[in-house]
Amino acid sequence: MTVELGHIALIVALCLAIIQAVIPMIGSFSGHTSWMRLGHSMAVGQFVFVALSFACLSAAFVQDDFSVAYVANNSNTLLPLHFKLSAVWGAHEGSLLLWSLILSGWSAAVALCSGKLPLVLSARVLSVLGAISVGFALFTLLTSNPFDRILPVSPIEGSDLNPLLQDFGLIVHPPMLYMGYVGFSVPFAFAIAALIGGQFDSAWARWSRPWINVSWVFLTIGISLGSWWAYYELGWGGWWFWDPVENASFMPWLAGTALMHSISASEKRGVFRSWTLLLAILTFSLSLLGTFLVRSGVLTSVHAFASDPERGVFILLFLGIVVGASLLLFALRGPTMRSATTYSGWSRETMLLINNVFLVSAMAMILIGTLYPLLADVLGMGKISVGPPYFNFFFVPLMSGLMVCLGFAGFTRWKNTEGRALLKKGVLPLTISSVMALVLPLFMVDKLTWSNYSLTAVVTLMLVLWVVTMSLEDLWLKCRGKLSSLSSLSGSYWGMLVAHIGLAVCALGVGLSTAYDVQKDLRMVPGDMTELGGYEFQFIEVKPIEGPNFIAYRADVDVRSGGEFIVRLSPEKRNYKSGGQVMTEADIDGQLHRDLYVSLGEPLGDQAWAIRFQVKPYVRCIWLGSLLMGLGGLLAAFDKRYRRRRQRKIVNSSNEGLAFE
Amino acid sequence: MNRIALFLPLALFAVLTVVLLLGLDKDPAELPSALVGEPFPIFSLPSLHDANQMLAEQDILGDVVLVNVWATWCFACRIEHAMLNQLAEQGVKVIGLNYKDNREAAIDWLRKRGDPYAFSIFDERGGLGIDLGVYGAPETYLLDATGTIRHRRVGVVDDRVWNSEFRDLYAQLVSNKR
Amino acid sequence: MRLRLPIGFILLLAATALLGSENLVQFSDESLRARYQVLITELRCPKCQNQNLADSDSPISGDLREEVQRMLEQQLTDSEIKDYLTSRYSEFILYRPDVNKTTYLLWGSPVVILLIGLIAALRLSRRNTAQVVCSGRTEIDHETRLAELLKSGEDDK
Numbered sequence: 001m002t003v004e005l006g007h008i009a010l011i012v013a014l015c016l017a018i019i020q021a022v023i024p025m026i027g028s029f030s031g032h033t034s035w036m037r038l039g040h041s042m043a044v045g046q047f048v049f050v051a052l053s054f055a056c057l058s059a060a061f062v063q064d065d066f067s068v069a070y071v072a073n074n075s076n077t078l079l080p081l082h083f084k085l086s087a088v089w090g091a092h093e094g095s096l097l098l099w100s101l102i103l104s105g106w107s108a109a110v111a112l113c114s115g116k117l118p119l120v121l122s123a124r125v126l127s128v129l130g131a132i133s134v135g136f137a138l139f140t141l142l143t144s145n146p147f148d149r150i151l152p153v154s155p156i157e158g159s160d161l162n163p164l165l166q167d168f169g170l171i172v173h174p175p176m177l178y179m180g181y182v183g184f185s186v187p188f189a190f191a192i193a194a195l196i197g198g199q200f201d202s203a204w205a206r207w208s209r210p211w212i213n214v215s216w217v218f219l220t221i222g223i224s225l226g227s228w229w230a231y232y233e234l235g236w237g238g239w240w241f242w243d244p245v246e247n248a249s250f251m252p253w254l255a256g257t258a259l260m261h262s263i264s265a266s267e268k269r270g271v272f273r274s275w276t277l278l279l280a281i282l283t284f285s286l287s288l289l290g291t292f293l294v295r296s297g298v299l300t301s302v303h304a305f306a307s308d309p310e311r312g313v314f315i316l317l318f319l320g321i322v323v324g325a326s327l328l329l330f331a332l333r334g335p336t337m338r339s340a341t342t343y344s345g346w347s348r349e350t351m352l353l354i355n356n357v358f359l360v361s362a363m364a365m366i367l368i369g370t371l372y373p374l375l376a377d378v379l380g381m382g383k384i385s386v387g388p389p390y391f392n393f394f395f396v397p398l399m400s401g402l403m404v405c406l407g408f409a410g411f412t413r414w415k416n417t418e419g420r421a422l423l424k425k426g427v428l429p430l431t432i433s434s435v436m437a438l439v440l441p442l443f444m445v446d447k448l449t450w451s452n453y454s455l456t457a458v459v460t461l462m463l464v465l466w467v468v469t470m471s472l473e474d475l476w477l478k479c480r481g482k483l484s485s486l487s488s489l490s491g492s493y494w495g496m497l498v499a500h501i502g503l504a505v506c507a508l509g510v511g512l513s514t515a516y517d518v519q520k521d522l523r524m525v526p527g528d529m530t531e532l533g534g535y536e537f538q539f540i541e542v543k544p545i546e547g548p549n550f551i552a553y554r555a556d557v558d559v560r561s562g563g564e565f566i567v568r569l570s571p572e573k574r575n576y577k578s579g580g581q582v583m584t585e586a587d588i589d590g591q592l593h594r595d596l597y598v599s600l601g602e603p604l605g606d607q608a609w610a611i612r613f614q615v616k617p618y619v620r621c622i623w624l625g626s627l628l629m630g631l632g633g634l635l636a637a638f639d640k641r642y643r644r645r646r647q648r649k650i651v652n653s654s655n656e657g658l659a660f661e
Numbered sequence: 662m663n664r665i666a667l668f669l670p671l672a673l674f675a676v677l678t679v680v681l682l683l684g685l686d687k688d689p690a691e692l693p694s695a696l697v698g699e700p701f702p703i704f705s706l707p708s709l710h711d712a713n714q715m716l717a718e719q720d721i722l723g724d725v726v727l728v729n730v731w732a733t734w735c736f737a738c739r740i741e742h743a744m745l746n747q748l749a750e751q752g753v754k755v756i757g758l759n760y761k762d763n764r765e766a767a768i769d770w771l772r773k774r775g776d777p778y779a780f781s782i783f784d785e786r787g788g789l790g791i792d793l794g795v796y797g798a799p800e801t802y803l804l805d806a807t808g809t810i811r812h813r814r815v816g817v818v819d820d821r822v823w824n825s826e827f828r829d830l831y832a833q834l835v836s837n838k839r
Numbered sequence: 840m841r842l843r844l845p846i847g848f849i850l851l852l853a854a855t856a857l858l859g860s861e862n863l864v865q866f867s868d869e870s871l872r873a874r875y876q877v878l879i880t881e882l883r884c885p886k887c888q889n890q891n892l893a894d895s896d897s898p899i900s901g902d903l904r905e906e907v908q909r910m911l912e913q914q915l916t917d918s919e920i921k922d923y924l925t926s927r928y929s930e931f932i933l934y935r936p937d938v939n940k941t942t943y944l945l946w947g948s949p950v951v952i953l954l955i956g957l958i959a960a961l962r963l964s965r966r967n968t969a970q971v972v973c974s975g976r977t978e979i980d981h982e983t984r985l986a987e988l989l990k991s992g993e994d995d996k
Contacts, residue, residue, distance in 0.1 A: 234894075236894040281670075292681065298681065298689060299689055313685060316681055316682060316685070323674055324674060331668040331671050343964065344964065345964050345965065350961075353963065353964065354957070357953065357956035357957055357959075358953075360952075360956065361949060361952050361953040364949065365952070368944075368948055368949065371677075372942075374689070376941060378680055383692055383693060384930045385930075385936065386934070386945065387883065387891070389881050390934070390945070394949045521862065522861065528860035529860060539860070695926055695928060695929040761898070787902055790902075791903070794885075794929070795899075796886040
């Protein structure tokens with residue numbers, strides 16, 4: 001019965017979403033206050049019913065109800081409880097329900113936090129969100145119902161969750177990622193409401209900013225969790241493959257990052273309005289496009305996901321309606337007048353614009369690279385592949401350019417910055433970063449030769465140190481060297497600082513792990529030793545072990561450095577009982593300055609095994625940096641000014657973020 | 662800003678949608694053969710049934726033939742085998758390419774399931790497989806009488822595939838030969 | 840259960856064992872190994888779901904890795920090796936697509952987009968520089984308007 005209850009709850013939620021989409025919108029034109037207010041209660045009610053539906057599906061998993069097709073395909077009695085619960089979103093149908101749940105959650109949050117908004121605006125925002133909910137609920141119910149039963153003959157045992165997904169990563173990664181993806185529906189709805197109302201004042205920009213920041217934080221954390229998960233789970237030591245599924249999440253992130261920056265100019269200075277509106281539409285459209293790419297099967301991906309062209313048609317239709325309608329609205333009603341305010345060459349406005357050029361170019365490049373194989377196929381030019389060499393070729397210079405500009409971020413002023421003064425501020429950081437970037441790589445290797453003095457490392461360090469020293473110099477000047485002044489700097493300033501340094505830390509990880517990564521694929525028998533990156537690895541033995549739902553071979557490898565024992569690593573080769581899939585479980589010893597990564601390959605006979613050893617310097621900084629970026633976004637989102645109950649004077653609104661102006 | 666410029670995103674999106682719509686029909690995992698229109702690669706390999714009998718590309722010329730890549734470790738080949746037997750009965754000349762397999766097991770398999778092949782080439786190391794661009798069994802190639810590859814199918818050939826991809830082309834090639 | 844061996848024995852074992860472990864892929868000249876690594880990461884496994892030859896466990900990837908190794912030993916250049924493989928497996932297996940008439944759009948458009956963006960951004964700011972002098976008045980309007988809007992929202996509540 002629980003399952004039928006869940007099904008009905010979802011249908012009720014759909015009905016509420018329809019009301020939420022239609023009535024407040026009509027009310028906003030006819031002026032019926034009660035009609036407009038209806039959206040708020042509908043949004044909350046919709047959330048309650050989707051949550052109920054979600055709880056019912058979770059219950060079916062916990063109770064091992066294999067008469068439900070979705071449960072039978074993705075669970076198993078042997079599966080530990082926490083994986084049964086996360087298996088709810090382990091495949092297509094359930095993850096769509098998670099989408100719906102999160103979307104209704106965001107809608108309810110907007111409904112509850114919209115007290116300060118004009119009613120007409122909040123009614124329209126909720127109506128747009130309601131319309132998106134309708135689409136997703138219909139999609140779930142019509143094409144991918146997780147509540148379908150296998151009757152009359154139900155299987156006694158489920159066929160198990162994909163072993164790749166039986167991991168902590170599945171518990172945290174999809175919810176985080178979806179919070180980010182779906183969160184961008186809020187600024188999207190704000191943008192549509194602004195277009196409908198024809199009001200592009202700074203007010204809508206200010207209202208949508210905290211939502212953008214919070215969604216961006218979730219997306220940032222979600223993507224980096226995914227990368228970390230792939231790193232330790234796929235067993236090859238890679239952390240980013242430029243796979244279509246990864247690109248699908250990265251494109252909204254780049255567009256969202258551009259949006260986050262451009263909207264600050266729109267709010268503070270009333271410039272780039274149509275551009276910001278377009279970015280708000282674009283970011284959410286890319287989330288939807290990502291859903292299409294991942295689930296329709298038009299592209300192949302290394303990351304497991306059930307795909308189905310039938311569903312592809314539905315999402316494409318939905319995508320066409322939502323994005324097509326909003327872009328049409330944008331074309332018809334978008335602001336064409338030139339902004340009344342002006343700015344000069346070195347102003348913060350210009351710098352933000354250049355930031356946007358880099359971010360959006362990177363986004364467009366990834367979009368083109370991801371879709372080009374499809375385009376070539378459609379045009380009959382044959383099957384081609386576009387992979388990491390292509391993406392890196394463009395992405396690295398684009399991000400380097402971005403980081404050069406990013407150094408100046410804190411120093412720029414709205415309207416006008418004196419170019420000469422700006423350059424003068426850069427002299428000291430440039431000197432420090434150049435010298436250190438040239439010197440540090442000398443100490444990164446054991447025996448220095450011409451060939452192992454890494455240029456990649458020099459460039460990386462130069463950019464990273466440039467961003468860090470510029471940021472710190474700015475901080476120093478802002479607080480005039482007094483620690484006591486630090487506390488009076490605004491949340492958005494700290495947010496910017498931390499996020500920018502986070503980006504630098506992330507770049508440090510990417511650059512140095514690329515420059516100094518070493519790897520060996522060896523044939524070893526127990527007792528064999530090898531040396532790699534200053535560590536001695538000794539293969540002790542391989543023994544069979546048994547897990548809850550798999551059997552495995554586990555190798556023991558002792559790691560020493562200069563004769564001193566460091567750690568024992570135990571990579572496994574697992575064989576899952578239900579599906580017979582073989583999985584490589586690498587074992588990693590992670591420290592800030594290096595990861596030791598050992599994975600067990602195939603048995604080669606005579607007790608010999610293939611083993612891959614990798615030493616990856618600073619690879620952890622990639623995720624640490626992403627966390628810092630997320631923290632920065634959070635600091636900015638919870639800047640006091642968004643929570644101010646009563647706006648006193650808005651006199652210093654154009655200076656905010658710069659506490660000492 | 663010019664109003665026309667605001668229509669630009671919509672126009673780009675329309676193009677994108679068309680591409681995606683057309684892309685839905687395509688199978689991204691399906692690879693075209695680089696050898697369609699090319700002559701069958703040169704090779705010199707033993708026969709499956711007789712290790713001393715060497716076969717070469719000349720042995721394939723002269724008839725419109727199917728070259729079927731198969732192996733005993735290939736699960737899908739079991740499913741396909743009945744179809745091949747049926748085609749052989751209808752008079753289609755099928756040549757086997759036994760791919761990275763064990764000789765005894767392969768001979769045993771043909772004894773049990775019937776042998777649709779005019780003869781089988783024994784490619785133990787998979788060298789001819791690589792020259793052909795084989796990436797997994799079963800694969801089936803249609804060759805005209807001059808030994809030029811005209812079509813390739815990766816995966817099982819069943820009634821549906823035969824009727825939609827091979828039958829007409831086969832008939833046409835046979836009539837061309839006459 | 841693992842046997843606890845005396846440390847001296849382990850050291851002795853270690854000294855001899857250093858010779859024991861051997862590279863899975865052997866090269867007559869170690870300088871080939873770097874090229875091998877680059878090639879197998881830039882070549883795509885024809886059978887798998889978007890994996891390169893280095894990361895894929897499928898049999899065909901193993902065969903193709905051996906082919907690459909064999910050709911490196913035969914002193915073939917990287918482009919000869921790629922030509923050999925594309926003539927059999929089509930352009931599909933190149934993760935770095937060649938620049939040719941089917942890929943001009945792919946390789947060219949990112950550059951064009953970046954240039955258009957940069958030119959547009961600089962032109963926009965130059966155009967605005969000319970007007971920066973007379974911006975005082977609108978500035979105030981803009982802020983009063985924002986204040987009004989935020990206030991009207993308050994009242995609405």
